[in-house]
Amino acid sequence: MIIKRFLISFLVFLAVWLLLTSSLQASSILVGVVVSLIIALLFGIKAEVFGEIKLSLKAIINLIAYTFVFIWELIKSNIDVALRVLNPSLPINPGIVKVKTRLKSKTGRMVLANSITLTPGTLSIDIKDEFLYVHWIDVKDCDLQCATEEIVKKFEKYLEVIYG
C-alpha cells in the first residue's frame, strides 16, 4: 500500500512539475525528479488520497466516462443557474434534503460531494457516515429514495468502480 501511494504521488508530482515548467530540458526534468522524490517521501506516503484509486482497465474506462458525464452536468448546471438568475420571477423552491451514498473510500466521497456541488441546483452541505445533506434549489420530493435516485446515482455508478 505504501509503495503504491509513493509511486502514484511521485508520478502526480512529477506531472505537475512538468506542466508548471513546460520545458523539456534534461536539467529541468532532473530537478523535477529530485524535488518530487523528496516531497513524495516526506508527504506523499502519508496521504491516503493517492493510494485509493484502482489501477485496472475498467477503472480507467470509467474514469474517462465519468469525466464526460461530469463536464456535461457542469455545462447543464450553468445554463440552469443562468436561466434561473435571468428569469424575472426567480423560480426557486429551496430546501435541504438527505441522500444516501454507498461509497466507502474517502476520496470517492470527496469527489462525489464536489460533483454534487457542481451539478444543477445542488450543493453538498454536510456529510455524516453514509448520509449526505444536500441543499437543493428546486426540491421535488423529500423522500430519501427518490432524492438519492435523482442526485447521487448518476455519479455513484462510475465512482464505485473507480475508487471502490
Added chain:
Amino acid sequence: MEALKYIGAIISLFGSIFLFLGALGLIRMPDVYNRIQAGTKASTLGTILTLLGIGLIMPSWGGKLFILIMFVIITNPVSSHVLSRAAHHIGVNMYKNTVTDLLEKDENNTNSKPEKQ
C-alpha cells in the same frame, strides 16, 4: 490557425458572461445558500471557459492553464462546501419559502448542536 484564435476569443467571452451571471446571481438570490450555489457554479465554469479560450489563443501556455483549471475544479467546491457548512452551523437564516431542512431536524434529534452565535 486564425480561426482557432477566434473560437478561443468567443469561448473566453462566454466564460466571462458566465462569471457575470454568477455575480448577478449573487445579487438576486434571496439567502446565503442560494447565493453560494449561483456563485460557485457559474464562477467555476466561467473561469474554466475563460482559461480554455486563452489556451486556444496561446497553445504554448497549455501546461500552466491546465494546472490552473485543475486547481480551480478541486478547490472551488471544497471552499463553498466548508462555507455553507459553517453557515448552517451558526444558523444563518434561510429563505422564507424554504421547503424542508432535514439537517436541522437530524441535528436537533441527536442534540449535538451547540448554542447559536
Added chain:
Amino acid sequence: MIQLIIAIVLGMIMILMAGVAIYHKKLKVAIIAAGAVSLFASILYILLAAPDVALTEASIGSGLSVVIFFYVLNKIRKYDTEK
C-alpha cells in the same frame, strides 16, 4: 487602453474596500476587506509590470496576514464587534 479601465475599476474597488475596512463595526469584515485590498493591489502590480511584487503581495499581504489576523481575533472573540 483596457489597462487604464481595469486600473480605474480596481482603484474604485480598493478605495471602497478601504472604507469598509475602516468603518465597519464587525472586525472580521474589516479584516476581510483589508485582505481584499491587498488582493486587488496585486492585480494592479501586474498591470504595472511587477509580477514579483504581485506574487509577494498575493501570498503574504492577502494570505498569511489575514491568517494571522484571524488567529489573533480568535483569541479576543468578545471584541469582535466594536464597543
Added chain:
Amino acid sequence: MDSLTIILFVAAGFILLALLLALYRFIKGPHTTDRVIAFDVMSIAGIALIAMISLFSSRIIYLDVAIVYGLLGFIGVIIIAKYLERSL
C-alpha cells in the same frame, strides 16, 4: 484594433462588471457569510482577469500569480469559515 482584440476587451469588461456586482454584495451583504461568498467570487474572477491581462501583454510568467491567487482565495475562505464556526 482588430475584431479579436475587441472581443477580448468585451470579455474583460464583463469580468470587471462581475467584480463590481460582487463588490455590491460585499458592501451590502447582511451576514458575514454573504460577504465571504462575495470575496470568493471576487478572487475567482481575479484569476480570470489576471489570465486576460497576461494575454494582453503576452507574458506567460504572469500566470504564476494566478495560481497563487487561486490558492489564497481557497485558504482565505476556509480560515474565515473555521473562524465563524468557532473551530479555529
Added chain:
Amino acid sequence: MILRNSLLFLLLIAFAAIIISLFSTNYSEAEQLGIVAKHYAENAKAEVGAPNLVSAVVVTYRGLDTLGEVVILFLTAAIIGFMLKSKHSVNNSDKRIKGSEILETAANALVPIIILFGSYIFINGHLSPGGGFQGGAVIASAFVLLVMAKANAKLSHKIISFTESVSGFSFVIIGVLGIILAAGFLDNTFLPLGKYGSIISAGAIPIIYIFIGLKVGSELTSIVNNLKESQNIEI
C-alpha cells in the same frame, strides 16, 4: 472630538489635493530607465547570469539587505514565540466541532501539491517571478491549511527550528564562500554561471533561494503555529 476629527479630515484632504495636483500636472511616466537600472539591465547577464533581474538585485547586488531582512524576520518570529509562551500546555481542541471530512480529504491531496508549487517558485526564482520569500510564504500557507483541516494535527517545534537554523546557517556560509572564492559577500559567481536561462545556472542564486525559502517558510510556519497553540483568553 468631532472638532478634532473634522480638522484632521480637512488637513488630510488639503494634503491629498496638493499632492494629487502636483502629480497630475507635473509628473508623467518615465520614458527611460535610470542610470543604475540601465547598468543592471545591460550587465546582469554577464555579471550574475539570472534572467530575472529582480532576483539578481535581491540576491546579489543588494544581498546584504536580504540578509538583514531575514534577520528581522527571525527576530520577529523569536519575539512572538517568546511573548506567546505559556507555562502550562493548553488544549484548545476539546470545544471544537468535528471538522469536515471532505475538507480533510482535500487538504490531504492539496498540501503536498501546494508544497511542490512553493518549491517550484523558489527553485525557479532566477527564471520566473518568485523567489525565496514568496515560496516560503506559499509553503507556510500549505502548513496553515494542514493545521486547519485536521483538528489534531501538530507541527513539531523541533523540526521547524532545526530547518530554520540549518538553512539560515547555510545561507551565511554561502555568503562567506562568496568572499573567499569570488569578489565579495554573497557573490554568486564562485559556481559556474552555466547556460543562460536554464534551471541550473546563475551560479549560487538557486541554492541561496532554496535556503531563503526554507528559512522564511519555517519562520512563518512557526509564527502561525505559536499563535495557534497559545492559550485562549476567552472562548
Added chain:
Amino acid sequence: MIFSLVNISLIIGILLVLAGIWAAITQKNIIKIIIGFSLFDTGIHIIMVALGYVKNNTAPILDSENLRTGTADKIVDPIPQALVLTAIVIGLGVTALMLVYALKMYREKKSLNINSFKDLKW
C-alpha cells in the same frame, strides 16, 4: 489631468495612504489601528512600484529571446520592485508583532480600546 497608468496608480496609492493615516488617527480599537497600518503599507508599496514604471515597457524578466538584446529599452525599473519585495515581507513581520502586542495588552487590561491604556500618559 493626464490619465495614464502611473498617475492612476499614484492617486490610488495616495488615497490608500491617507485612508491608513485616517484609520490610525481616528479609530479607537487597536485592531482597527493595525488594519490602518497595513493599508498604509499597501499604499506606500503601490506608490513605489508606480514610480519605477517605464512607459509601455514590460516586466524585468528576460525569458524570451527578443528581450535579451537591447534590454534597457524594453523593461521597467527592477530596483523599486526589489525594495518593495523586501518591504512587504518586513511589513508582515511588523503586523504580526503589533498583533501579538495587542494580544498582550488585552491580557493585561481586558480591553482593546486605546483610551483605556493611560499608563504613560500625564
